[in-house]
Amino acid sequence: MTDQSENNTPRLTGSVNDPRMRRRYRAERRFHAYCISAVLVALAIIVTFFSDIIGQGYTAFWHHEVQVTLDYNERSERIGQFALDSDLRDVASRGATRSIPRAIDRNPDLLGTTETTWVPVKGDIDQHFKNDKALSDSLEEKVNRLLADGQIRNAFNSRFFTAGDSKLPELAGIFSAAVGTLYVLGITLLFAFPIGVMSAVYLEEFAPDNKLTQTIEVNINNLAAVPSIIFGLLGLALFINFFGVPRSSALAGGLTLGLMTLPIIIISTRAALRAVPDPIRLGAFAMGCSRWQVVRDHVLPASLPGILTGTIIGLAQAMGETAPLIIIGMIAYIPEAPTGIFQSATVLPAQIFTWASEPESAYVEKTAAGIMVLLAVLLTLNAAAVLLRRKFERRW
Amino acid sequence: MYSDAATQTTATTESETTMQADNEPEMSRQNHAPEPDVKVRAENVRLWYGQTQALHNVNLDIHARKVTALIGPSGCGKSSFLRCINRMNDLIPSVHIEGRITLEDEDIYDPSVDVVQLRSHVGMVFQKPNPFPKSIYENIAYAPRLHGTVNSRRDLDELVENSLKRAGLWREVADRLHTPGTELSGGQQQRLCIARAIAVNPEVILMDEPASALDPLATATIEELIDELKDRYTIVIVTHNLQQAARVANYTAFFHMGEIIEFNDTDTLFTNPREQKTEDYITGRYG
Numbered sequence: 001m002t003d004q005s006e007n008n009t010p011r012l013t014g015s016v017n018d019p020r021m022r023r024r025y026r027a028e029r030r031f032h033a034y035c036i037s038a039v040l041v042a043l044a045i046i047v048t049f050f051s052d053i054i055g056q057g058y059t060a061f062w063h064h065e066v067q068v069t070l071d072y073n074e075r076s077e078r079i080g081q082f083a084l085d086s087d088l089r090d091v092a093s094r095g096a097t098r099s100i101p102r103a104i105d106r107n108p109d110l111l112g113t114t115e116t117t118w119v120p121v122k123g124d125i126d127q128h129f130k131n132d133k134a135l136s137d138s139l140e141e142k143v144n145r146l147l148a149d150g151q152i153r154n155a156f157n158s159r160f161f162t163a164g165d166s167k168l169p170e171l172a173g174i175f176s177a178a179v180g181t182l183y184v185l186g187i188t189l190l191f192a193f194p195i196g197v198m199s200a201v202y203l204e205e206f207a208p209d210n211k212l213t214q215t216i217e218v219n220i221n222n223l224a225a226v227p228s229i230i231f232g233l234l235g236l237a238l239f240i241n242f243f244g245v246p247r248s249s250a251l252a253g254g255l256t257l258g259l260m261t262l263p264i265i266i267i268s269t270r271a272a273l274r275a276v277p278d279p280i281r282l283g284a285f286a287m288g289c290s291r292w293q294v295v296r297d298h299v300l301p302a303s304l305p306g307i308l309t310g311t312i313i314g315l316a317q318a319m320g321e322t323a324p325l326i327i328i329g330m331i332a333y334i335p336e337a338p339t340g341i342f343q344s345a346t347v348l349p350a351q352i353f354t355w356a357s358e359p360e361s362a363y364v365e366k367t368a369a370g371i372m373v374l375l376a377v378l379l380t381l382n383a384a385a386v387l388l389r390r391k392f393e394r395r396w
Numbered sequence: 397m398y399s400d401a402a403t404q405t406t407a408t409t410e411s412e413t414t415m416q417a418d419n420e421p422e423m424s425r426q427n428h429a430p431e432p433d434v435k436v437r438a439e440n441v442r443l444w445y446g447q448t449q450a451l452h453n454v455n456l457d458i459h460a461r462k463v464t465a466l467i468g469p470s471g472c473g474k475s476s477f478l479r480c481i482n483r484m485n486d487l488i489p490s491v492h493i494e495g496r497i498t499l500e501d502e503d504i505y506d507p508s509v510d511v512v513q514l515r516s517h518v519g520m521v522f523q524k525p526n527p528f529p530k531s532i533y534e535n536i537a538y539a540p541r542l543h544g545t546v547n548s549r550r551d552l553d554e555l556v557e558n559s560l561k562r563a564g565l566w567r568e569v570a571d572r573l574h575t576p577g578t579e580l581s582g583g584q585q586q587r588l589c590i591a592r593a594i595a596v597n598p599e600v601i602l603m604d605e606p607a608s609a610l611d612p613l614a615t616a617t618i619e620e621l622i623d624e625l626k627d628r629y630t631i632v633i634v635t636h637n638l639q640q641a642a643r644v645a646n647y648t649a650f651f652h653m654g655e656i657i658e659f660n661d662t663d664t665l666f667t668n669p670r671e672q673k674t675e676d677y678i679t680g681r682y683g
Contacts (some may be wrong), residue, residue: 208489279526285487286520286595287539288512302529
């Protein structure tokens with residue numbers, strides 16, 4: 001007591017002047033600043049990425065349509081273009097009249113009738129309105145007149161969601177790729193989920209802890225780190241060359257992605273199983289359960305939310321995968337949605353890859369729009385995984 | 397303070413012993429069993445965890461429809477011994493057991509013994525309440541359904557009710573049988589675990605420090621429950637709480653370094669121990 005009153009330094013505030021303490025506080029502030037700037041850089045990258053994609057892609061959800069009168073006559077029965085008024089033949093998309101001969105063939109009653117409808121304009125004209133693409137003077141004058149007359153309108157592009165790929169950008173859509181993705185993911189799930197969960201259950205609940213199982217464990221963990229393109233090569237060698245699965249088919253793609261998803265499911269399932277506290281198992285054993293009954297009745301139900309979360313995340317990763325699918329030929333031009341697992345198919349990321357390598361500027365917005373759709377689905381999947389985990393998270 | 401309780405227990409013990417002897421004359425047929433009411437007998441039980449020996453020649457007779465307490469300092473082997481009786485040690489791969497443990501003259505380590513059957517005769521309650529993450533009803537109905545001892549839904553309802561009543565939990569949970577068992581308080585969860593154990597109608601109930609995770613009030617409830625249950629079941633309880641052993645147990649075995657130093661009726665062991673080590677332990681000189 002007397003000591004302190006003598007040397008007069010305040011006991012709690014004196015350190016402000018101590019150089020060592022000041023250095024310490026400075027270091028702390030500096031470190032704080034580093035961390036914040038790291039976060040800001042990351043945020044800036046994300047914001048740039050999203051604004052670029054959305055800025056380029058949102059226009060793809062709208063397109064310009066021209067009002068035409070389709071004339072079903074003998075000439076257009078042979079060549080669809082003749083159904084159009086000659087004045088509009090260089091404005092309306094060729095794709096709009098391409099199917100007329102087939103339509104008449106299927107329904108001869110159409111012959112001799114006319115139909116007034118809206119069809120997409122040519123991709124270059126759409127790009128002229130959206131991005132000021134240069135057109136010939138006469139054409140530019142014509143489309144501006146049609147726009148002023150209300151014979152060209154800007155409408156929601158439902159074709160983007162209902163049509164398959166096309167060599168005419170104004171007709172291209174993601175439908176066939178989306179269907180292909182569903183087939184592929186379905187097969188991935190059917191293949192990887194049961195095998196993955198059962199392997200994890202065996203390793204975690206049944207296997208003795210010895211050199212062999214440890215080796216298996218290490219190798220499964222390594223498998224999760226193998227580059228995806230190598231799984232593509234494995235799929236090519238195993239499924240297509242050895243088992244003779246059709247090339248480019250959803251079956252080949254699904255099985256290949258299943259190989260890639262397998263370690264992810266095994267690892268997350270093991271983590272979920274390990275999170276079930278041992279007293280639950282002991283309690284069940286003490287009631288006279290066999291090991292399988294313990295797993296089936298107690299451990300699996302308790303760990304199911306964790307297993308499903310891991311599976312969804314694994315599937316989301318598989319859904320965004322392109323490299324292994326390129327190897328097994330799923331990068332093909334698929335205008336029609338597949339109707340079976342043996343047919344050639346493509347998937348969303350592969351479709352984006354195809355569009356990204358097209359030279360026409362109209363495909364740029366298609367690429368960005370495809371990325372937006374893919375991201376929306378992936379974010380939804382990941383949100384579902386988070387919600388599932390939140391909802392069923394158990395506290396013991 | 398606990399000598400009172402101990403005297404009381406001894407009094408009930410005597411009356412029960414005579415009652416039992418009347419009720420079960422067929423027990424005397426077992427001519428090689430010196431005492432007629434031995435339920436579980438351990439002979440020269442030795443247990444190793446890998447290279448480490450945890451039990452050295454344990455010999456113990458556990459009497460039917462009595463409470464036997466196993467006491468001793470941490471790591472003395474009392475829990476290891478308890479887990480030998482329903483072969484829970486089988487789950488640990490490194491464990492190796494020698495010697496003989498019999499449940500009414502049947503060697504429970506005989507290769508022909510079905511562990512599932514053994515465990516339906518020897519139930520267990522753990523230190524930390526571990527109800528299954530299912531409803532209260534399902535917690536109790538699970539094992540009877542598993543062992544196929546109940547056929548109709550009505551019998552099952554009845555069994556659940558009776559088990560809960562016997563565990564003294566019925567009044568508290570009767571109106572919420574289908575809420576999760578994990579939402580009960582700690583003491584209620586432990587009684588649920590006891591109800592779960594008695595639902596398969598075991599002969600022996602093993603309790604591994606059943607009250608050590610509970611507050612004093614819940615502990616008192618569990619102790620009363622043990623006292624009631626011993627009319628029907630043979631109870632073996634491991635406890636760190638000497639007063640608890642003195643209050644609930646008819647017999648007490650003192651374990652030290654993997655050996656039974658002393659086994660006697662609780663009253664004698666606590667008031668007049670034969671061995672110096674026992675006296676040192678119960679008077680708190682080490683432990």
